[in-house]
Amino acid sequence: MAVDWLKMRLDLDAFDGSVFDSLGRRCARAGIELTTMAALGDSPESRRSLYELNKACSADIPNRGEFFSFEEYVAQRIETPSYDPEGVVLALDGGAWVGMSAATIRPEGFAFNEMTGVLRPYRGRGLSLTMKVLAVEYAREKGVRWMRTFLHPDNSPVIAMNRRLGYVEEDPESPTA
Numbered sequence: 001m002a003v004d005w006l007k008m009r010l011d012l013d014a015f016d017g018s019v020f021d022s023l024g025r026r027c028a029r030a031g032i033e034l035t036t037m038a039a040l041g042d043s044p045e046s047r048r049s050l051y052e053l054n055k056a057c058s059a060d061i062p063n064r065g066e067f068f069s070f071e072e073y074v075a076q077r078i079e080t081p082s083y084d085p086e087g088v089v090l091a092l093d094g095g096a097w098v099g100m101s102a103a104t105i106r107p108e109g110f111a112f113n114e115m116t117g118v119l120r121p122y123r124g125r126g127l128s129l130t131m132k133v134l135a136v137e138y139a140r141e142k143g144v145r146w147m148r149t150f151l152h153p154d155n156s157p158v159i160a161m162n163r164r165l166g167y168v169e170e171d172p173e174s175p176t177a
C-alpha cells in the first residue's frame with residue numbers, strides 16, 4: 001500500500017542552531033567525533049561504511065522492507081547528481097561509524113534531508129540533533145533558505161526530532177523554493 005509521507009520543512013533564515021550547542025559539547029565530551037564524508041575521503045571503504053551504517057539504522061524505519069544491496073545503494077544514493085560528500089555528516093566513536101545525517105541540494109533550490117540515523121546504543125543522547133544542525137550549516141553555506149524532508153507517518157521518533165528542530169508540516173498553499 002502506498003505510504004502517505006509526512007512532508008516537513010525548516011526555514012533556515014529563522015533557525016537558531018546555537019540552542020543546541022550544549023548537545024554538541026556533550027557529544028564531544030563523550031568522545032564522539034563529528035566529521036563528514038568529504039573530510040574522511042569519499043573512498044570505496046568509506047562508501048561501504050556508510051552503507052553498513054545506513055542499512056543498520058534503516059532497519060528501524062517502519063515498513064522499510066529489504067534494504068538495498070551495496071551496488072544498488074551506490075547507484076541510487078551515491079552516484080547521483082545531487083550527492084555531495086560535504087553534505088554527509090558523520091558521527092564516529094573511536095573510529096566506528098555510529099551516526100549519519102545526509103543532505104543534498106536539489107536543483108529546485110532547496111536542501112533535502114536524505115537519511116538521518118543513529119545506531120541503537122547511541123540514541124537518546126542528542127546525536128541526531130547535533131548532526132542535523134551541522135547539515136543545516138552545510139545547506140546555509142550553499143545559500144538555500146528551505147530544508148525539506150519526507151517522513152514515514154508512523155516514525156514518531158524522527159517526527160519528534162524534526163519538530164524539536166523547528167520543522168513544520170508543508171503548507172501546500174504556500175510553495176517555496
Ligand SMILES: CC(C)(COP(=O)(O)OP(=O)(O)OC[C@H]1O[C@@H](n2cnc3c(N)ncnc32)[C@H](O)[C@@H]1OP(=O)(O)O)[C@@H](O)C(=O)NCCC(=O)NCCS
Nearest residue numbers: 057060116117118123124125126127128129157158160161
Ligand atoms: C530518529 C533517530 C535518528 C533519533 O536519533 P537520536 O540521536 O536518538 O535522537 P536525539 O537523541 O538527538 O533526540 C532528539 C529528539 O528527538 C525526539 N526523539 C528521539 N527519539 C525519540 C523516541 N524514541 N520517542 C520520542 N521522541 C524521540 C525527542 O524530541 C528528542 O529530544 P529530547 O530528548 O530533548 O526530548 C533514531 O531514533 C534513529 O536512528 N532511528 C532509526 C532511523 C530512522 O528512522 N531515521 C529516519 C529516517 S527518515
